[in-house]
Amino acid sequence: MDFQLTEEQALVQQNAREFAQTYCEPIAAEIDKTGRHPEETIKQLIAHDYMGMIYPEEYGGAEADYLSYILMVEEISRVCASTGIIYSAHISLSMNPIYKWGSEELKQKYLVPMCKGEKLGAFALTEPGAGTDAASGTCTATLDGAEYILNGTKCFITNGGIADVYTIFALTDPAKGVKGLSCFVVEKNTPGFEIGKHEDKMGIRGSHTSELIFKNCHIPKENLVGEEGKGFKYAMMTLDGGRIGVAAQALGIAQGALDEAVKFAKERVQFGKPIATKQAIQWMLADMETQLQAARFLVYNAAETAGRGVAFSKEAAMAKLFAAEAAEFICSKAIQIHGGYGFIKDFKVERFYRDQRITAIYEGTSEVQRMVIAGSLLR
Amino acid sequence: MKIIVCYKWVPDEQDIKIAADLKVDMSMAKWKISEYDKNAIEEAALQAENNAAEVTCLTFGTSKAKQSLKDALSRGPEKAYWVNDAKAENTDGFVTANILAAAIKKVGIPDLIFFGEGSEDSYGQQVGPRVAALLDIPALTFVTKTAVKDDAITTTRSIGNCTEDVTASFPAVVCMLPEINKPRIPSLKQVLKASKKPVEEIKLADLGLSDAELTVKNKVKSIQGFVMNRKNKLYQDGSSAEKVKALVSDLAKEGLA
Numbered sequence: 001m002d003f004q005l006t007e008e009q010a011l012v013q014q015n016a017r018e019f020a021q022t023y024c025e026p027i028a029a030e031i032d033k034t035g036r037h038p039e040e041t042i043k044q045l046i047a048h049d050y051m052g053m054i055y056p057e058e059y060g061g062a063e064a065d066y067l068s069y070i071l072m073v074e075e076i077s078r079v080c081a082s083t084g085i086i087y088s089a090h091i092s093l094s095m096n097p098i099y100k101w102g103s104e105e106l107k108q109k110y111l112v113p114m115c116k117g118e119k120l121g122a123f124a125l126t127e128p129g130a131g132t133d134a135a136s137g138t139c140t141a142t143l144d145g146a147e148y149i150l151n152g153t154k155c156f157i158t159n160g161g162i163a164d165v166y167t168i169f170a171l172t173d174p175a176k177g178v179k180g181l182s183c184f185v186v187e188k189n190t191p192g193f194e195i196g197k198h199e200d201k202m203g204i205r206g207s208h209t210s211e212l213i214f215k216n217c218h219i220p221k222e223n224l225v226g227e228e229g230k231g232f233k234y235a236m237m238t239l240d241g242g243r244i245g246v247a248a249q250a251l252g253i254a255q256g257a258l259d260e261a262v263k264f265a266k267e268r269v270q271f272g273k274p275i276a277t278k279q280a281i282q283w284m285l286a287d288m289e290t291q292l293q294a295a296r297f298l299v300y301n302a303a304e305t306a307g308r309g310v311a312f313s314k315e316a317a318m319a320k321l322f323a324a325e326a327a328e329f330i331c332s333k334a335i336q337i338h339g340g341y342g343f344i345k346d347f348k349v350e351r352f353y354r355d356q357r358i359t360a361i362y363e364g365t366s367e368v369q370r371m372v373i374a375g376s377l378l379r
Numbered sequence: 380m381k382i383i384v385c386y387k388w389v390p391d392e393q394d395i396k397i398a399a400d401l402k403v404d405m406s407m408a409k410w411k412i413s414e415y416d417k418n419a420i421e422e423a424a425l426q427a428e429n430n431a432a433e434v435t436c437l438t439f440g441t442s443k444a445k446q447s448l449k450d451a452l453s454r455g456p457e458k459a460y461w462v463n464d465a466k467a468e469n470t471d472g473f474v475t476a477n478i479l480a481a482a483i484k485k486v487g488i489p490d491l492i493f494f495g496e497g498s499e500d501s502y503g504q505q506v507g508p509r510v511a512a513l514l515d516i517p518a519l520t521f522v523t524k525t526a527v528k529d530d531a532i533t534t535t536r537s538i539g540n541c542t543e544d545v546t547a548s549f550p551a552v553v554c555m556l557p558e559i560n561k562p563r564i565p566s567l568k569q570v571l572k573a574s575k576k577p578v579e580e581i582k583l584a585d586l587g588l589s590d591a592e593l594t595v596k597n598k599v600k601s602i603q604g605f606v607m608n609r610k611n612k613l614y615q616d617g618s619s620a621e622k623v624k625a626l627v628s629d630l631a632k633e634g635l636a
Contacts, residue, residue: 007449007574008449008570008571008574011449011450011453011570011573011574012567012570012571014450015453015564015565015567015570018564019564022564047566048564048565048566048567049566049567049568049569050567053567062567062568062571063571064567064571
């Protein structure tokens with residue numbers, strides 16, 4: 001058993017860190033404040049070959065291993081969690097179904113430009129009445145000759161309104177419930193497809209979260225991903241991967257908060273000495289680091305398991321559950337160490353605290369992760 | 380056109396701690412390619428892109444410098460040469476230049492040899508010109524611009540408050556200032572490709588250098604941190620003339636005016 005990154009992974013990590021520091025960090029506070037989509041960062045992600053990171057070179061990807069991708073999400077999120085999720089929603093959620101189950105024609109039409117970064121992706125499963133209970137959706141897709149006609153509403157969609165390609169789930173046979181769910185690719189600007197409300201969020205404010213509205217939206221029959229009725233399976237398998245991405249995002253936020261806490265503790269002088277000399281602060285830092293490293297091992301282990309091509313649902317769920325809860329603890333303590341300054345927007349820990357909160361909710365709440373873990377134990 | 384770009388693996392200055400007694404603690408420092416040498420590597424990469432130059436890189440370092448090789452390769456060079464010896468721990472410009480010049484002779488003198496103007500740690504500015512002298516070829520230092528035509532390189536040298544354009548025919552040594560370019564962050568594909576590029580380790584014993592050539596001329600007795608103590612005195616009271624007077628009087632007390 002080897003807990004070391006390979007030479008290649010260490011080099012990708014260093015590259016990711018340099019990328020994040022150069023392009024993501026300088027605008028992180030601004031996009032949080034304004035809610036602006038960081039278009040310029042996407043351009044740099046394209047220029048640096050990151051948009052198709054884990055996909056084969058034949059589709060324009062870079063063919064990096066899964067852990068390297070997780071390191072990239074972690075490093076971006078360490079300075080800007082908004083950019084972290086914009087990126088991981090594109091890479092793992094939106095592209096994975098097309099790559100895994102899409103026809104060669106769909107791959108050429110969508111995966112190739114997505115790998116090149118010419119098109120940004122989004123993933124749409126959640127509906128106003130179907131969150132954790134994803135099977136209770138009402139969005140429908142009706143086959144009509146050479147086309148499917150989509151009707152319904154999706155909500156809380158990351159990259160909604162910004163993305164060019166949407167991997168969406170709709171019922172082709174509502175009577176069959178989850179067994180009637182299918183997966184489709186819908187392009188932006190398709191008649192009948194509108195972007196609804198943009199959410200005004202607590203955190204990850206630089207990432208756009210929007211409603212998608214389908215009103216008699218006609219798409220070619222060929223845009224069905226894989227087989228009809230397999231959508232629920234595809235969505236769940238894709239979310240397993242997405243969860244490692246969210247876990248890496250939580251890990252990055254937590255590391256960013258700990259970095260700031262250590263720096264502040266060394267600089268802040270009270271009673272004539274840096275507060276880092278006080279045991280009360282040292283114990284907090286020790287607990288934060290321990291939680292962080294435990295989360296890191298779970299996240300990297302999940303990524304390595306996924307990279308080996310074996311089942312990883314439980315590993316992904318444990319990684320996300322633990323990393324999200326560790327991030328909340330670490331960000332909270334980072335604010336505590338900052339005292340009153342931690343409550344002020346001038347200090348990064350204020351943003352990190354707001355940004356981490358979603359990691360225990362999206363792509364399956366912590367409760368869903370526990371269901372997955374328990375389900376695997378009690379099988 | 381063939382280019383060898385030389386670089387040094389140095390401690391990251393951000394991680395160097397200076398204790399209250401001014402002792403320098405580098406034990407926590409991460410190591411990196413000297414920033415000035417990154418400019419030299421970038422300039423070589425530009426020559427590869429624009430003039431189809433064949434670029435290799437060369438470093439003299441301890442076993443720790445192994446970590447630098449793939450990093451350097453991700454920035455453009457197609458092959459890395461590494462003179463691996465513990466002597467690099469306590470070297471100086473004289474010894475380093477002897478070793479690099481011998482290594483360059485061994486692998487074949489290229490058309491151009493690139494250096495950063497100085498290394499980020501000691502900034503002796505010795506190695507480039509010394510290598511040129513040892514190889515008996517021209518050295519162009521303080522370079523802020525290069526242009527290659529046929530078998531010659533024209534450089535703009537930034538010297539004091541003026542510049543001069545100097546042309547040298549191949550082979551030549553070129554030492555660059557940081558303003559020459561902005562080193563790019565390698566792309567992911569460059570990073571992944573780097574791990575497949577060849578590295579050749581050169582043993583010091585194979586370079587045929589004498590003991591005298593491997594004996595340092597300069598010895599570091601101790602290193603102390605430099606702390607600039609600021610008085611942070613504000614001249615707030617009185618008219619401008621009075622404030623200037625007070626400032627001049629204080630400077631005079633310090634022996635500065």
